Amino acid sequence: MTQDLLFAFILFAFVSSITPGPNNLMLMASGANFGFARSIPHMLGIGIGFVVMILLVGFGLIQVFDAFPVAHTLLKVVSVAYLLWLALKIARAGAPRGAQEDGTPITFVQAALFQWVNPKAWTMALTAITLYAPDRSLWAIGLVAAVFGAINLPCVSSWTVLGQQMRRLLTSPTRLRLFNWSMAALLVASLYPVVMPAVAG
Structure with missing residues (x-):
C-alpha cells in the first residue's frame, strides 16, 4: 500500500467510524442510560469484534458473497429484522437511575457478535x-x-461520552423517553441505505 493510498484509507476508516450508524447510536x-463505565464492554466488543470481522472477511468470507450473491440478500434481511428489534428495545429503555440499578447494558460478546448483523459494519469491511x-x-x-x-x-x-454528557439533560422521564x-x-433511519436499494431493485 502506497503512502497516498494509506492516507486515503485512514481517512476512510475515520469517516466511516465516526459517522452515525447502528454501533454509534x-x-x-x-x-x-448506563454511563461510560458500564458501557466499556460494549465499546470493546465493537472495536475488537470489528477487527476480527475484517480478518475473517478478508481471509475468506468475502469469497462467499462473490460465489453466492443471495447470501448478501439474506444477510440484509436478518440484519434489518434484528436492528428493528434493537430499536424497540432502545425505545423502551428505562430511566438512567433505574438503568444503573436494574438495566443490563450490552455485553462484550453481544457487541462483538452484533457486528455480523450490522449492515454498516459489513459495508465498511467489504469496502475496505x-x-x-x-x-x-x-x-x-x-x-x-x-x-x-x-x-x-x-x-x-x-x-x-456524548451520551453520558446528555444524562444531565435526561433527568425527567419525559426527556428520557423522547x-x-x-x-x-435514528437507528431505524440508518437502515435506509440498506433497504432502499433492495426496494428499488
Whole structure:
C-alpha cells in the first residue's frame, strides 16, 4: 500500500467510524442510560469484534458473497429484522437511575457478535478489503485490520461520552423517553441505505 493510498484509507476508516450508524447510536443510548463505565464492554466488543470481522472477511468470507450473491440478500434481511428489534428495545429503555440499578447494558460478546448483523459494519469491511487490500494478502489484510483497530475504538467511544454528557439533560422521564425514542428512530433511519436499494431493485 502506497503512502497516498494509506492516507486515503485512514481517512476512510475515520469517516466511516465516526459517522452515525447502528454501533454509534447504540453506544450513545448506552452512555445516556448506563454511563461510560458500564458501557466499556460494549465499546470493546465493537472495536475488537470489528477487527476480527475484517480478518475473517478478508481471509475468506468475502469469497462467499462473490460465489453466492443471495447470501448478501439474506444477510440484509436478518440484519434489518434484528436492528428493528434493537430499536424497540432502545425505545423502551428505562430511566438512567433505574438503568444503573436494574438495566443490563450490552455485553462484550453481544457487541462483538452484533457486528455480523450490522449492515454498516459489513459495508465498511467489504469496502475496505475490496479497495485497500485487493490482493487479499496477509500483509494487506493485517494492515487494514490494524488501522481500523487503532481508529475505530476511539471514534465509537466518543459517542458513549456524548451520551453520558446528555444524562444531565435526561433527568425527567419525559426527556428520557423522547431521547430513547429519538435514538430508536435514528437507528431505524440508518437502515435506509440498506433497504432502499433492495426496494428499488
